[in-house]
Structure formats: structure tokens, C-alpha cells
Amino acid sequence: MVRIHKLTFGYSRQVPLFENLGLTLERGHIYGLLGKNGAGKSTLLKNMTGLVFPQAGSCLINGQPAAQRLPSVLEDLYFLPEELYVPALTARQFVANTAGFYPRFSHQQLADYLGEFEVPDHAVLDKLSFGQQKKFMIAFGLATNTSLVVMDEPTNGLDIPSKVQFRKIMASALTEERCLIISTHQVRDLDSLIDTVVVLHNREIVLNEALDQLAERLTFTTLREGQEGEVLYAEESVRGRQAIVPNPDGRPSRVDMELLFNAIAGGGQSVINYLKQPVYEQSI
Numbered sequence: 255m256v257r258i259h260k261l262t263f264g265y266s267r268q269v270p271l272f273e274n275l276g277l278t279l280e281r282g283h284i285y286g287l288l289g290k291n292g293a294g295k296s297t298l299l300k301n302m303t304g305l306v307f308p309q310a311g312s313c314l315i316n317g318q319p320a321a322q323r324l325p326s327v328l329e330d331l332y333f334l335p336e337e338l339y340v341p342a343l344t345a346r347q348f349v350a351n352t353a354g355f356y357p358r359f360s361h362q363q364l365a366d367y368l369g370e371f372e373v374p375d376h377a378v379l380d381k382l383s384f385g386q387q388k389k390f391m392i393a394f395g396l397a398t399n400t401s402l403v404v405m406d407e408p409t410n411g412l413d414i415p416s417k418v419q420f421r422k423i424m425a426s427a428l429t430e431e432r433c434l435i436i437s438t439h440q441v442r443d444l445d446s447l448i449d450t451v452v453v454l455h456n457r458e459i460v461l462n463e464a465l466d467q468l469a470e471r472l473t474f475t476t477l478r479e480g481q482e483g484e485v486l487y488a489e490e491s492v493r494g495r496q497a498i499v500p501n502p503d504g505r506p507s508r509v510d511m512e513l514l515f516n517a518i519a520g521g522g523q524s525v526i527n528y529l530k531q532p533v534y535e536q537s538i
């Protein structure tokens with residue numbers, strides 16, 4: 255669905271943010287794009303959706319360059335930016351003006367999502383609270399039924415019950431035909447939602463792996479006193495010493511995404527180096 259090939263991009267030509275970056279994203283998945291503040295997540299999503307243009311390389315959506323912004327691509331793509339702009343229109347007026355750009359837009363789905371999010375559909379959008387505006391735009395985006403939905407920090411500004419609803423609604427919106435991409439630096443917000451984790455670190459995609467596979471290759475555990483063996487990463491917590499260790503038996507453990515993110519974004523290379531090894535070498 256999305257193919258990024260040898261992407262080079264920077265806001266100034268002298269200082270590239272990405273050089274020769276590659277990434278492939280497929281339909282039927284919910285991807286979590288993780289990275290520290292300033293890692294370039296928003297910039298990558300803007301390249302992916304044709305809002306900024308590569309200096310070299312390409313970003314293709316279904317084989318078409320995103321930068322060309324072809325109507326056939328745009329009508330099948332919904333991008334929710336981190337900073338929202340909502341007009342002084344009621345939700346109904348906004349839908350009447352905008353839904354026509356999306357051939358598979360579902361008014362029923364929008365009503366259902368707004369009901370679940372408890373957002374009134376008669377209110378003037380710019381008079382809603384920030385969290386309500388965000389929930390309206392998430393609901394609208396999913397109701398477009400575009401194949402590609404890209405959301406930049408969608409959970410910013412949502413309260414805890416709304417984050418729970420967000421996960422439920424996103425999970426219900428995934429189909430075999432759709433590719434959903436969510437960027438965040440708040441890793442916990444994606445817990446039990448995404449199926450594939452993509453980590454952007456030091457200008458590179460250092461991880462693009464299904465959670466199922468990670469669970470078979472790594473064990474996330476609390477270390478016992480005097481426990482022997484190879485530890486790829488460990489940190490203290492109130493629950494004891496939390497660690498990532500190799501999983502030679504392939505017995506799945508629950509992926510602790512926060513621990514994984516800390517291990518990678520904290521600069522430790524052990525987990526990345528371990529994951530780069532072919533699977534057969536790890537089981538010897």
C-alpha cells in the first residue's frame with residue numbers, strides 16, 4: 255500500500271532529516287509509528303501523504319507518487335494532522351461540504367462513532383473542546399472508509415475514557431483492505447491496538463516488525479534476584495527490574511511496548527542488533 259524507497263528529505267538542503275530511508279506498509283494492518291520527540295514522525299507522515307516532497311527517492315501510495323496528489327489517491331487517503339484546523343461550521347455542515355470528496359463515506363458510521371465518542375453532531379466545530387474536535391475528526395476520518403488512514407498523535411488531548419474508546423473504534427475500523435497508521439510518542443496509548451510496530455530513531459527505521467513475531471523472539475520479564483543469562487535491556491521500576499531477554503524457545507510473552515521503546519530510543523543497540531540476526535541463529 256505504502257512504499258517509501260530511498261527517501262531523502264530535510265527542511266533545508268544542507269541538513270537532511272532522512273537519507274535513503276525505506277519503509278513498506280501493507281493493507282490489513284494497524285501500524286504504530288513510534289519515535290522520540292523530534293525524531294521526524296510527523297515529517298515522515300507528511301512525505302508519505304504528499305504534504306511535503308522528497309528531495310530524492312520516492313513515497314508511493316498504491317504505486318502512485320504521493321507528491322503528485324492525484325485525485326484518485328487523495329480520495330482514498332485520510333490524514334489527521336497533529337494540529338487540527340476546524341472551521342466555524344456545524345458538524346452537519348462540515349460533512350455536507352467535505353464528505354463528497356470521499357466516495358465511500360458512510361454517514362451511518364460517522365453517527366455511530368460520534369455516538370460512541372459522545373460528541374454532539376449539531377455543535378459548531380470550533381466551539382467544541384480540543385478533545386471533542388479531535389474525536390470528531392477521528393470519527394470523520396474513519397467514516398471516509400479510505401484504504402489509507404494516517405493519524406499523527408491522535409490521542410493527544412484525549413482523556414483516559416476517550417483513549418479506551420479510541421482503541422475500540424480503531425480496532426473495529428480495520429479491514430483487510432485498510433492500512434491504518436498511528437504515530438505517537440505516548441507508547442501506552444497503542445497498547446492492545448496495533449499489530450505492527452515501526453520505530454523511527456536517529457533518522458532511520460530501526461524496527462518494522464509484527465508484535466506476534468516480537469513476542470516469539472523476545473521475552474519481556476521481571477528479573478529475579480541473581481537470575482543468570484543474557485539480558486538485552488533492563489530498567490528499574492516499581493515492579494522490580496524489568497528486562498528484555500532473548501526467547502530461544504519461541505514461547506510467546508506479552509510485548510511490553512514501553513520497555514521496548516525505552517530500549518531502542520534510549521540508544522541501546524542490543525535489542526536492535528539481536529533482532530537483526532536471522533531467526534535460525536537465535537534458536538541455536
Ligand SMILES: Nc1ncnc2c1ncn2[C@@H]1O[C@H](COP(=O)(O)OP(=O)(O)OP(=O)(O)O)[C@@H](O)[C@H]1O
Pocket residue numbers: 265271289290291292293294295296297298438439
Ligand atoms: N516546517 C519545518 N521547518 C523546519 N524544521 C522543521 C519543520 N517541521 C519540523 N521541523 C524539524 O524537523 C525535526 C522533526 O520534526 P517532526 O515534527 O517531524 O518530529 P516528530 O517526531 O513528529 O516530533 P514530536 O513527537 O515532538 O511531534 C525537528 O527537529 C523539527 O524541529
